[in-house]
Amino acid sequence: MNQVSPLVTAEVIAVGSELLGSTRVDTNSLFLADRLASLGIELRGKSVVGDDRQRLADVFRAALSRADLVVLTGGLGPTDDDLTREVVAETLGLALREDPAIVAEIEDRFAARGLRMPQVNRRQGMVPRGASVLANPRGTAPGLSIDYEGRVVVLLPGPPREMQPMFDALCAGALAARVGDSRIHKETLFVAGRGESHVEEIAQPIYSRWAAEIPPIETTILAVPGQVELHLTLRAGASDEAAIRVRAAQAELVGALGEDVFSTDGRSMEEVVGGLLRERGLTIAAAESCTGGLLMSRLTDVAGSSDYVLGGAVAYSNALKTTLAGVPPPLIEAHGAVSEPVAIALADGVRERTGASLAIGITGIAGPGGGTPEKPVGTVVIALSGSEVPPRVRTCSFFGGRPQVKFQATQAALDMVRRALIFAR
């Protein structure tokens, strides 16, 4: 039996030539960093390697010499490119043998869809001697966990939805048993409707005090499209006191930032708004022009959203603003399609036709064409109509390319619903 020493440091290796091009980044390591932190394991380095046997062996060997835990993602597929399993087994000097149970499971997966398993998939049933197999209910490639001279090597598939539950199961099981007493306590706050520097101006005088305490609470500010995030981190023993200290710090920031804080538990804006609608027994509809359906798509990304999302209209052309949402053509002629009266008419019209308790109307110029000096690209008008809330309308101006403008417009619309439901009583 191996000597059991706690796992303190980790390295992550993402495998795949596609991750070395100019279009794709490895995002799996963000999830892994989060989960490792919650076990108190510190991620010390990340690497990306192409589908290249020699280089993968080299990078893997170096990581293993430095870290207690090495997690590799990708390269477990059925094709000739997929080298992770073989390179790890070879580097550790472990023979590979086919596990008939895995092959049978993969055959069943194909059979369930009326397909024959291609022969190449047999590769995915190869297991290094002594490795534990990690079940993959969401794909054909099982993961592998290998104890090697007191260290641990974990092989995970590349697709996030297969990788994530597999690693969560491993964290709860075998890895939890191997970590020390230290934990990383984290809390977050998400803020909407305020820029990064304004959040920093309010937050910095507060969190700078915590950085001097022992052990310190570290605070990072991160601006992503449509929201500013504050992340608080405290490394300490797995005590209630430490968890309470970080939550108290979070509460102090919430007090200072007020109603701009929309989430303190990591939930997205669409989840927060969905939760409020469900709580209050309300339904929602939308008439979207420049956002082209993105607002309703985001609302319906939330499981169970059919309880409160009725639907609505995508009125991209002016004619459909009339046909689907009842906007009078003279209103469009008088004010232009991108105007407050038209946004209000879209919201009122779709609410009337759908019978929703609340409705959003959005009209704007997503770009790159269509801007004018008075209404430049990025101009978006958002209106809210509802029996339970006072009507609102707002003309916004967003920066960025077409997808950024669309996203920020939907974020501002959802935030308008949130504020109306919470603060307009």
Added chain:
Amino acid sequence: MNQVSPLVTAEVIAVGSELLGSTRVDTNSLFLADRLASLGIELRGKSVVGDDRQRLADVFRAALSRADLVVLTGGLGPTDDDLTREVVAETLGLALREDPAIVAEIEDRFAARGLRMPQVNRRQGMVPRGASVLANPRGTAPGLSIDYEGRVVVLLPGPPREMQPMFDALCAGALAARVGDSRIHKETLFVAGRGESHVEEIAQPIYSRWAAEIPPIETTILAVPGQVELHLTLRAGASDEAAIRVRAAQAELVGALGEDVFSTDGRSMEEVVGGLLRERGLTIAAAESCTGGLLMSRLTDVAGSSDYVLGGAVAYSNALKTTLAGVPPPLIEAHGAVSEPVAIALADGVRERTGASLAIGITGIAGPGGGTPEKPVGTVVIALSGSEVPPRVRTCSFFGGRPQVKFQATQAALDMVRRALIFAR
């Protein structure tokens, strides 16, 4: 003078502890990969290292042993955390000396804002013996380029807006003079409607021949939601012949994979479908249930899509299927909302109401709830109605979570439009 051999391979090292957390990825390497490829230099590996002297030295030494060019980003700031300059100089055995011209420039930058330069900023004026200084018009940290035993080491600041123009200047100047005649010729094929293993079965016998040629064409297969991608790469002289060889190889795969190939120029499915609609002067509308507007949102992600996207209905509730798309309630009662007759009625109804040349109807079960033994989660029915194309309807079965089911359904719907426009004449 060093012996001049062409630079063929590169590695990138991003330095900074903030890149090892759960929120930030290194995106500088995407820009660098693009610029390197256009010089014919192949990016073979990427690493992220925290602000840790020993580990940075270790990773840098390993990269230098493998690659002709090592580019480091970040860690050039004025604080104690910023170790890149010192670690590189020490590893290469080059003494650091202060360059008074750089210090004077930094002092001027501060003075222009009415400020005195903090003493810590002197660090940014330290230059390893023999290094070339790369001007930074957008910040205080200059970059550095070092010739070392026939290889090149480049140090760049972390902020993209400082790093990018600096690297572009270097590519146009010193690096251009150091690359060989070799270029990287790339072509891609995107395939829809077929799984990775089935694409591999058809493609592998073809591309395996090219791997044996000199110089070889390398082929990578990549499965992402809704599509399988084949990437062909040939490293050869900057000749027309090489470019023609890769395009001929691409054409051979297109011949074998037939109408499942939807893109040979990197365009997304929504761009391809948009292009076909525009070419033929047609318009499109949709009535979406389970996809919640995602189909129309994807179509309108393309600049200029207002020329052919009219809009449509998001008919999430059954009542709206009737109100917005004219689906007769008895049809829903008889067949259920997720059925071929209802999908057809959605497509026909929204086409009639919008006057579009083509319309899509989508109804399905995105999950996680709502599945039954006969219609499990992932069942989606897609119908196409059009004056110019024969009507189509298809019941699909998708794997994955809610967002994956939604995305794959929109991909299949767009692919149905594409096939109808290309092959149904």
